Amino acid sequence: MRTPILVTRASYPDIVDRLRAQFDVTDNPDDTIWTQPELIARLQGKVGAMTAGSDRIDATLLDACPQLKAVCNIGVGYNNIDVGACTDRGVIVTNTPDVLTETTADFGFALMMAAARRIAESEHYLRGGLWTKTGRYDMFVGGDVHGATLGILGMGRIGQAVARRGAFGFDMRVIYHNRSPLSRETEERCRARYVDRETLLRESDHLIVVVPYSASSHHAIGAAELRQMKSSATLTNIARGGVVDDAALAVALSEGAIAAAGLDVFEGEPAVCPALLAQKNVVLTPHIGSASVATRRAMASLCVDNLIAALGRGPVAGKPPT
Numbered sequence: 001m002r003t004p005i006l007v008t009r010a011s012y013p014d015i016v017d018r019l020r021a022q023f024d025v026t027d028n029p030d031d032t033i034w035t036q037p038e039l040i041a042r043l044q045g046k047v048g049a050m051t052a053g054s055d056r057i058d059a060t061l062l063d064a065c066p067q068l069k070a071v072c073n074i075g076v077g078y079n080n081i082d083v084g085a086c087t088d089r090g091v092i093v094t095n096t097p098d099v100l101t102e103t104t105a106d107f108g109f110a111l112m113m114a115a116a117r118r119i120a121e122s123e124h125y126l127r128g129g130l131w132t133k134t135g136r137y138d139m140f141v142g143g144d145v146h147g148a149t150l151g152i153l154g155m156g157r158i159g160q161a162v163a164r165r166g167a168f169g170f171d172m173r174v175i176y177h178n179r180s181p182l183s184r185e186t187e188e189r190c191r192a193r194y195v196d197r198e199t200l201l202r203e204s205d206h207l208i209v210v211v212p213y214s215a216s217s218h219h220a221i222g223a224a225e226l227r228q229m230k231s232s233a234t235l236t237n238i239a240r241g242g243v244v245d246d247a248a249l250a251v252a253l254s255e256g257a258i259a260a261a262g263l264d265v266f267e268g269e270p271a272v273c274p275a276l277l278a279q280k281n282v283v284l285t286p287h288i289g290s291a292s293v294a295t296r297r298a299m300a301s302l303c304v305d306n307l308i309a310a311l312g313r314g315p316v317a318g319k320p321p322t
């Protein structure tokens, strides 16, 4: 009998076929979002699972699915998985780092530029038929990106890729804050300087959040932090909802405490804080930071390699979270 596995979300059929060649695959071609009891029911008897950020893998689920040996998550973030509970039960966990770094950094930069230069807001204005007079000197004036100070909270792989874009592409002064400073060589490679949190908040013209979500990064940017930023600054979040306090951000945007924001991730996705939806000076996108065709295929492919390796059918290809 072939090993039974579950693929929880729809993916590229030709890539999932590599799993079908070896395992008995149950998948989800309609891409239904299952409730927790539905997920647990579908995992009964399954030895491996290809999961996504929308699946919550916790101790209750693991105890209800004792035959599960590997949870291979598509995405670099894995805050949807209780890694400690998996480790305690001998369940292997993998993610898909590296393959999405540059694409996600591109997107973060695009979102930051869209916020700074008011691209979404001005597009709505034009489509709404409000553009009746050309050449107004003060129409949608925004903040410059080139030559400005780029602040990065969280200097992992994606943070470093954002830094290189800012430093070498846009001649920005790059400062960052991280759990600990990077090596001198890495700082030189990114032309970035370590600063404390207060300096980061105070001096950034454009602050971008790239820190993984955890209990310690919950609401790392809240009302108090927003008050420390420049009123001309922008804030961009491509990390996880929950790192930024969305309700506090909506207040800061409405009061002009900061100039604009770009958000690709939200607390309680796919719901978005109504107060944010009411603000014009925020660019909102539906968690698509890694969504280029090549990168989404590379993520799926690495996830499949990881599952094959984790179930002992091939060489270890993926990296478990560290």
Ligand code: DGY
Pocket (backbone or CB within 6 Å): 053, 074, 075, 076, 077, 078, 100, 289, 290
């Ligand atoms: C990631 O890779 O973590 C992306 O946010 C997709 O979930």
